[in-house]
Amino acid sequence: MNLKISLAKKTLIFYSIIGFVIGCASIYNLIWGVILHKTPTYRIGLFSLFGFIIFPVLIISTYLKNKCVIERDNIQIEKIKYSFSEYDFLITTHQLAFKDRSLFSIFRKDYFDFVIKETNTNNIVFETDLDVFQKDIEKMKRAFPAGKIKYQ
Structure with a gap:
């Protein structure tokens, strides 16, 4: 029997929820604030511009670091x-x-x-x-x- 499980499942769920919100806000800030200049951009930072890239990378790396596969002999x-x-x-x-x-x-x-x-x-x-x-x-x-x- 093979069982694949993440040892940090609750953390992944939390990152996914927060990452979705930050990703949407960072895309909005990047497109309408920086590129189109339709909304004022008060702070240009890593999360405000590229959160849609950083959080998926964070989620994937957390999953890979905590991935556990239980097999028959190991x-x-x-x-x-x-x-x-x-x-x-x-x-x-x-x-x-x-x-x-x-x-x-x-x-x-x-x-x-x-x-x-x-x-x-x-x-x-x-x-x-x-x-x-x-x-x-x-x-x-x-x-x-x-x-x-x-x-x-």
């Missing part, structure tokens, strides 16, 4: 493959105080981390926050072979 994050025989996989849960929570998930209590450790040396090779929905975490748990993922 897991691939970015371009690095981690085999199930050489690495241990953990999904850890922790709770944050209200003051330490991010602005976009202020009411969420449980936060999840995805950790990959070497089996022999127990060194942490990869660790990241799982910025996905609970449904996606359940899909990840089902995609791993039996006994290959641990929960803490």
Whole structure:
């Protein structure tokens, strides 16, 4: 079973919404403000002129950096493959105080981390926050072979 998932799905959704608004505003500012001189241009900056280019690049790079493919015998994050025989996989849960929570998930209590450790040396090779929905975490748990993922 192959499962492709982005480890930063909520961030991608946020960037997509903000990127659409900034992209439309930057195209408007570029065409009507700078090229046609029909509206006053108060500030010419990177986002006000080229936000329609910058945000799609930001979204694509975020997706590629956090793309995770779970296959039958290994897991691939970015371009690095981690085999199930050489690495241990953990999904850890922790709770944050209200003051330490991010602005976009202020009411969420449980936060999840995805950790990959070497089996022999127990060194942490990869660790990241799982910025996905609970449904996606359940899909990840089902995609791993039996006994290959641990929960803490």
